[in-house]
Amino acid sequence: MDIIGIGYLGFETTKVDEWRDYGPQVMGFQVGQSPASDPDSLYFRTDDRRHRFAFHPGKIDRLAYIGWEAKGKIEFEAAIARFQEHGVEITMGDAALCEQRGVKGVFRFRDPVGYQHEMFHGQKWMPRSFTPGRPHGGFVAGVRGLGHLVVITPQWPPELQDFFVKLMGFHYYGPGAGKGQTAFYRSKLNSYTSHDIAYGYGPGKMGVQHVGLFVKSLRDVGETYDIVKQRGIPMMMTLGQHSQDPHASFYHFSPGGFALETITELEPWHDDGFELNPEKLSTWGHEVVGPILGPSVRTPEELLEPELLAKYKQG
Structure with a gap:
């Protein structure tokens, strides 16, 4: 697709x-x-x-x-x-x-x-x-979409990979460098970043773990970082750079209970041509200072409608 x-x-x-x-x-x-x-x-x-x-x-x-x-x-x-x-x-x-x-x-x-x-x-x-709500250099979206999304799955259905790879035509980028069972996917036309959506296994839990948004400069990341600290908004991870992406970012918790990752590209991302297996999550920074799963991650009983919950429990 x-x-x-x-x-x-x-x-x-x-x-x-x-x-x-x-x-x-x-x-x-x-x-x-x-x-x-x-x-x-x-x-x-x-x-x-x-x-x-x-x-x-x-x-x-x-x-x-x-x-x-x-x-x-x-x-x-x-x-x-x-x-x-x-x-x-x-x-x-x-x-x-x-x-x-x-x-x-x-x-x-x-x-x-x-x-x-x-x-x-x-x-x-x-x-x-577009007119930003405060002084801001702007977001990078357009041909790459709004950014990326990481969700938690309470089970690991075997058909999940086929759904994205064989049906929707996504590229499987690998499990990333985090602990536990995860899967990163990017759309067919995405040649700008490693993933559009990722699923992380959290037994008995589901919900949004974080949303990643790209901004145009390190200054935009830094100014957002300062505002978050000035307002006393809880953070998940401090400023740092992931091992699989040449990007600088930090994570803080939104009013919805999920984290927002504010990201800027230090250099253009390119497809590595092979499945990466990083030895650690980040090359520098990204100190974990808050929970990895925020209050947006709950039980299926809390998040799913009754009919859908019944279907989920049946398998």
């Missing part, structure tokens, strides 16, 4: 007002205009797209959906046919959902773990329209 990367993420939250301050003042997001059909939700922009994040009022803080961007209409239609050929249940989005997402077409499906995904094409945008 010709997928660019993650185009947008949607969350349910009990903390809309906290996000409304945190998004622009800490991260530098622009508050976007909410669709007429969804006035109570909060939409954030990180570039010229209509939005990259949506926070919908809910009874719990959790990931609601992951939106994958197909390259265009033809690629989108080919993806529909491929899912249908492989017997994967999909639900086509109606005009109301397309309007809410700001796209020309969208369909929904679930992965073998139970996470809700969407695939879309033709998201609205306007050139040179």
Whole structure:
């Protein structure tokens, strides 16, 4: 499948007002205009797209959906046919959902773990329209998607790898350098970074572990780092550089309980051509100063709807 990367993420939250301050003042997001059909939700922009994040009022803080961007209409239609050929249940989005997402077409499906995904094409945008919520050099998105996502899986279904590699056409990048069972995947059209999505095994647990966002300079990383410290926001890891990526980053906890990794490229990433097996997570820094799994990671009973939970328990 010709997928660019993650185009947008949607969350349910009990903390809309906290996000409304945190998004622009800490991260530098622009508050976007909410669709007429969804006035109570909060939409954030990180570039010229209509939005990259949506926070919908809910009874719990959790990931609601992951939106994958197909390259265009033809690629989108080919993806529909491929899912249908492989017997994967999909639900086509109606005009109301397309309007809410700001796209020309969208369909929904679930992965073998139970996470809700969407695939879309033709998201609205306007050139040179992004205005950060505070002085900020800007985010790197566009042809690479908004960034990356790491989620926890309570089980390790054997069909997970086939779902991403054989069905969706993703590249398996390896398990990374972290402890435990993990899997990193990047989309077919992603030649800019090591992964779009990763799954980490946490027995009996699920939820978002962190979201990674790229910014344009080390100064943007440093200024965000200072704001986080000045506000006393808990961190997961200090500033450092991972062994598998030539990037500098740090992790702090968002109002949603998951970590945000603010990243800048020290040099362009390139495909190594082989599966890496780093001996340690980072070449310098990244001191662990908080929990690796924040309060966004909970039990399936807390995060899944009853019908989906029953299906999960059946296998």
